[in-house]
Amino acid sequence: MSGSEAPPSLGVGLLGSAFMGRAHSRALALLPTLEDRPAALPRLRAICGRDADRLAAMQRRYGWERGVPDWRELVADPEVQLFVDAAPNALHAEPSIAAAQAGKHVLCEKPLGRDAAEARAMWEAAEAAGVVHMCAFNYRFFPAVRLARQMVEAGAIGRVHQFRSRFLLASGATDTDESAWRLRRESAGSGVVGDLLAHHVDLARYLVGELASVSAATRTWAAQRSGVAVDVEDAAVCVVEFDGGAIGTLEAARMAPGHVLDSIVEIDGASGSLRFDVQRLNELTVSDAAGVRTINVTEADHPYIELWWPRGQGIGWGDSFVHEQRHFLGAAAGAWPVAPHGATFLDGLRCAEVCDAILAAAASGARERIGHGPKEPEA
Amino acid sequence: MSGSEAPPSLGVGLLGSAFMGRAHSRALALLPTLEDRPAALPRLRAICGRDADRLAAMQRRYGWERGVPDWRELVADPEVQLFVDAAPNALHAEPSIAAAQAGKHVLCEKPLGRDAAEARAMWEAAEAAGVVHMCAFNYRFFPAVRLARQMVEAGAIGRVHQFRSRFLLASGATDTDESAWRLRRESAGSGVVGDLLAHHVDLARYLVGELASVSAATRTWAAQRSGVAVDVEDAAVCVVEFDGGAIGTLEAARMAPGHVLDSIVEIDGASGSLRFDVQRLNELTVSDAAGVRTINVTEADHPYIELWWPRGQGIGWGDSFVHEQRHFLGAAAGAWPVAPHGATFLDGLRCAEVCDAILAAAASGARERIGHGPKEPEA
Amino acid sequence: MSGSEAPPSLGVGLLGSAFMGRAHSRALALLPTLEDRPAALPRLRAICGRDADRLAAMQRRYGWERGVPDWRELVADPEVQLFVDAAPNALHAEPSIAAAQAGKHVLCEKPLGRDAAEARAMWEAAEAAGVVHMCAFNYRFFPAVRLARQMVEAGAIGRVHQFRSRFLLASGATDTDESAWRLRRESAGSGVVGDLLAHHVDLARYLVGELASVSAATRTWAAQRSGVAVDVEDAAVCVVEFDGGAIGTLEAARMAPGHVLDSIVEIDGASGSLRFDVQRLNELTVSDAAGVRTINVTEADHPYIELWWPRGQGIGWGDSFVHEQRHFLGAAAGAWPVAPHGATFLDGLRCAEVCDAILAAAASGARERIGHGPKEPEA
C-alpha cells in the first residue's frame, strides 16, 4: 500500500455474542488503532445471536451495523466478506461450511469441529471454495509464543526432546461459571480435551511438529451438574510421541480450584528449555547451562511489539485476539498467508485428529497412532 | 440512566501525539466497547500535535475528527468539553489552566506541573473555574492496586508500619529510547523523581496517607547524552515518614539495564503485607502469618473485572488508561466524583510537594518536612 | 528414656563410599547433634568400599572405626547391628538379604532392587528374618513433604483428582558427571525410571495412594557415551491411574540442560492443590480459591523443625538424610515403626512394580495394570 491509499475495508459477519463473541468484537473494534498502515481494516457489518437485547448491546458497544437472529443472514449478506464463527462447537461446521461455500473467508473458533470428521468436512469445504480459512488458536498470537517459535527454529534449544503442558481451570468446580453446553458431548464434542487441551496440541504442533501417538486417561468428576448429565471428560492426562522422536505429556482439567487458569507449555531440547505461562504472558523463560532466564517479551524487536508500548509495558490476554484478527484480515487481503503462524483449517483438523485419538486412547487403554490424513482434500 | 437513554457524548480534545497521546487515544477509542451502560462516552473531537503526518495518522487510527497544530484551538473549540493534556511536562500548566478557564474539564498527565508552584497554579485555576480536574496517575486504575486499597481500608494488614517502592528502568542506558526533553530541568522539571517516582508517591498517599518528611540522595550518571547536557537526576533514593507514623523507602532509576521496567510497591502492616508488581499487574501478593499468597485479581468481584473476561484472563498495561478515562468521563458526567479513587489536581499538587522536597533533601542533606498546603485554594 | 539413661548406641555398617555413601555418612555423623534426647545413636562401626584411599579418607572424615573391602565383613561383624546399603543398584539385593539373614536391620538405597523380582526377594528375606527394613526414599523426610502428607490426610485439598511430577536433570548431557554403571541395564536395572522417577512414584504412593495402571513412552537419546553402550532410558513419560480414581502424569529425564535438578510434585484435589519443588525445599505451595500461598516450612510446629533453627532459616538437601537416618535408628531401637512415614521394603517393592510396569508399558504401548502383590510374603 502506498502512503496515499487507504487499506481495504472488509465486511465482517460474526456468529456468537457470548464470551468469544465479545473477545472477537473487541479485537475488531481495536484493529484500526493498531498501526499507521494496516493491511486491511474491518467493517463490522453484522453480528448474529439469539438474544435481541444482547445483540443490541453488542451493536452499541462495538459498532456492529446489524444484529441478526439467524446465521444464514450473515451467509446471505453480500456485504459480509469475512465470516467469524465464535459460536458454541455445535455451530461450527454447518455455518462455516455454508459461509465458505458462499465465498466468504472464514475464521472459526477452536475446536474446529466437534470431532475430526466435522473438522475434515470444514477443511475440505473451505479448500474447495478457495477461501482463506483460519482456526482461532489465539495462543499462537502471544508475542512470547511467537518468540518461542523463532527460537526453536533458530536452534536455540537444540533438538527437541520433551514437551510438557497443562491447562487447569478452577471453573466448573461450582455450577455457576460454565455454560451447560460445554458439559454434553452432543453440543461440545468433548470436555476439556477440545476446550482446553486443544490449545496445547496446537502449540505442540506449532513449536515441535506432528504428533505420532498418544496414550491417555480421562475422568469425569461430577456426573450431574448445571442441570445436565455430564457426558464429557473433566480431566485428561496424555503421553505423546512426536514424529520427530520427542516425547511428552499434556493434561487438562476443570474443577481444579487451586488453579485459576493455569496454562503452561514447556519444551526441553538437547541444549536448553523454553517455558510459556499464560498467567505471565509477557514473559518467556529460557533455560540452559547458564541458568534460568526470564525474558520480558516487550522489547522493540520482539514479535508484535511495534504495535504496542515502550518496553516493559505488557499486553493483556484479550490482545492475542487483536493480533489474530489482524492476521486474518491481512491474509484475507492477500498481504500474507495464514500459515505458518496462523492455524488453517488443516491445522484445526490435525488437532482434532489428536483430540479424537486422546479420547480413543483413554477408552481403549492402548497407544493410539495418529494417522495424519492427506494434505490435500480428497476428490 | 434508564435503559432507553443514550449516555451523554462528551467532546474530547487531546494535547499530545507521542507515547502518552497514543495511550490516551487508544483508551478513548476502547471506551465504547467496555460496558452496556456507560456513564458517558467520548467523542474524539480534536487532537493537537506539531507533526502533521503524525496527526493525520492518529486521526485515521483513533478516529479523531480534527488534527490541530496549536493547543489554543482545542481551548477555543466549543465542541471540546474535556481537555486531556498528554504533552511533555512543560506543556502542562499553561494549556491546562487555559482549558479550565474556558470551562473544560481537565485530565492532565503526571507530573501535574514541573514543580509544586506550577501544580498549585493549576489546581487553583481548576478549582476557581469549577471544572472537574484529574491528574493521570494511571497506577490507581490497575485492578490489583484498587484491591490493595480496599484491603488496607478493610484492615486486612493492620496498621501500616512500612512502605517500600522502586521504579527502575533499563531505558536511558543508551541514547536511543528516551526523549531528550526528559533530560533537562527546564522541560521536565526533574528526572526520575517526576517521571517515575511520582507514581509511587501517589500510591503511597493513596494507600497509606500523607507523607510528613523525606531524606534523599540523587545521582546523574552521564552528564552528556542524547545530545544534551543532562541536568536532572538519573537515580533517587529516599527515606520517608508518614503523618500516620509509618516509615518507608522510595527509589527510582533510569539506566538500570537489569530492570526492564521494575515497578514494585510493598506495604507492611502490623498483621500482614501487600505487594504489587507492575510486571505481574494482574496479581496482588498478600502475606501474613499463614504464608505468602498470590491473588489472581481477575475474579468476577474484583475491581473493574466486570468490564473484562472470565477469571484468569488478565488485562494489559494500557488497559489502566481505559479505566482512567472511564473514570474521568464518568466524573465529568456527574456519575461519580474524581476522588478518592482518581487523583485530583490537589493530589497532583501534594505529589509535587513531595517531589520538590525530595530534590531539596538531596541537595540539603537534611530531612525535609513536607508542608501540606491548604486544602482550599487561597483567595 | 528417662533423663538419666543414655540412648542405645547401634553399630552401623555402611556399604558404599561414593556420593550416597557420603550422604549417609554425614547424616550419621550429624545425628548426635540433633536433639537432647535421641531415641538411639549410631556407632560408625565399619564402612565398605573398593578404594582403600577413599575408605581411609571416609574414616577420617566421618569417624568410621573400620574400613573393609568386602561387604561380607560387614555382615559377619557382630558389632554391626544396622546395615546401610548405599552401593550401586546391582549390589542391593545380595548384601541386603545377607545382612537381614544375619539379623541386622537394613536400610537400603532406592531403587530397592534392579526390578520387582529382586525387590520382592529382599522384602521376603527381611520379613522372614524379622528385622527392621527401610528403603531410603529420602524425599519423605523433607519437612515440606511431611507437611503435605499431614495436609492431605487432614482433607486440606479434598479428594485427590490429579497428580503430576517431573524429575529432570541436566547431568548426563556430557560424559563427565554420571557414573557409567547408571547407563547399563545389567548394573542399574533401568535408567531414569529407577534413578529419578522412582522417588516420585514413592511420593505418589505416600501422598495419594496405590497406582492402578500406567501408560508410558521412553527414549534413549545417545546410545553410546561414557564409553558404554547405553541400554537404559534417558527419558520417560507416564500417564497413571490410582486405585482411588485419581489420574496423573510422571516424567523424568537426564540430559536436560535447562534443568539443573528440577524435581517437582503437584497434587490437585477437589478443593485445592499442593506443590513441592526440591529446589525450594523449605517451601510448600498450597493453592485454593483464595489464591496461591507459599508456606515457609520452618515454623516451630512444622515437621522436624524442632531439630533445627528459628523460623525462616531453612535446611539443605543433605539434611533429609539426617531425618531419614534418625527415623531408621529410632525404628531399629523400637521407638517408632518404619511405616507409614518411612518406606519399608514393601514400599520399595510396590515402587519397583510400578517401575517395571512403566518399562513394560513403554514397550507394549498398552496400559499396564499394576498388580499389587500380597502384603505378606508368600510361604
Next chain:
Amino acid sequence: MSGSEAPPSLGVGLLGSAFMGRAHSRALALLPTLEDRPAALPRLRAICGRDADRLAAMQRRYGWERGVPDWRELVADPEVQLFVDAAPNALHAEPSIAAAQAGKHVLCEKPLGRDAAEARAMWEAAEAAGVVHMCAFNYRFFPAVRLARQMVEAGAIGRVHQFRSRFLLASGATDTDESAWRLRRESAGSGVVGDLLAHHVDLARYLVGELASVSAATRTWAAQRSGVAVDVEDAAVCVVEFDGGAIGTLEAARMAPGHVLDSIVEIDGASGSLRFDVQRLNELTVSDAAGVRTINVTEADHPYIELWWPRGQGIGWGDSFVHEQRHFLGAAAGAWPVAPHGATFLDGLRCAEVCDAILAAAASGARERIGHGPKEPEA
C-alpha cells in the same frame, strides 16, 4: 600438608549456649566431615553457659569436653586456642578482649560491640595482641554471596550504581519468640540495626565498598513487651551514599508478620544487576539486557561446592556457619588470611560506625557522614 600429615587440631572455647551457640557448635562438629584434607580441625574443648542442664546437653550433642559457667575459665584454659564468642551483645567486648589478650584467636558474633566505641576497643585489643580476629558475618559464607563478589570484581555488572537491601522478620510481633535482651539498648546496643541491618551493611561493604553517609528514620512499634520497656528500634529505613559514588537503601524490621525472614540484597550496576535472597540461598539472580537469569549456585566450580553434593542439591542456612568456622580455623592455622572474604574486627568496627551513624541520623534528621577511622589502631 602432605598426605601423611594430620591437620592441626585447635582447641576451641565457645561462649554461648543459645541459638548462636548451637549454630557454631553444629558447624564445629561438622567440620571434620567436610573434606579430605582440611587446613585445621577443631577440638571442642569447652563451652560456657549459665544453665548447667543446657551445658550438659550441649556437651552430649556436640562433644564439648567441658562445660563451664564462667567465660573466664575459657580464657584461662591453656587448651583453648580459639575463642568463639556467641553470647549476647553485652558479652562481646570484655570476653573477646580478654581472650585476645590471653593470646587466643577470636571469632566474635556480630554486631562486634554494642557500638563503635566497643568495637574499636575490641579491634585495637586484638591487633595489639597479634591474634587472628574475625567477626561472624555469616552471610559472606553463602556460596551465592561469594559468587556475587566474584562477579562484581570481574566487572559482570559494571560500575555499581545502586544498592538495596531489606531484612524483615515476622518475629517480635508476639512476645514469645524473642529474647528480652534484644529489646534493651543496654544489653543489645541497638534493635534491628545491630541485629539485622548490620548483616547488610557488611554485605554492602563486601560487595560495593565503604559507605560515605547515611540518612535514616527509625520506629519502635510497641514500647512495652516481653515484660520490658523497649528502648531500641523495631524498624529502620536508610538512604546511603558510598565512597565510590553509588547510592542505596537499607531497611530492617521486626514485627513484620508478612515476612517470615525476608533478607534480600540487590546491586544494580551500569550493565546489570545481582540479587541474593536468603530464602533461596542456593540461587543468585543476575539480570542484564538479556533478561533475568537465576543461577543455581551448586555447580562444581561454584564457591564451596566442592565440599558438598552434585549439582542441584543445595545446602541449608546453618551450613554458612560451617564455611565460616572452616575459614576461621584455616586462618588461625595460617592457611589463608581472614580478609578479604572473612570479616575482621576492623570490618566489624566499620560496620558499627555505620550503625552508629544510622541511629544518629535517625535522631538528628541530618545526613550523617561516616568517618572511617584509622586502619591501624591508634598508639
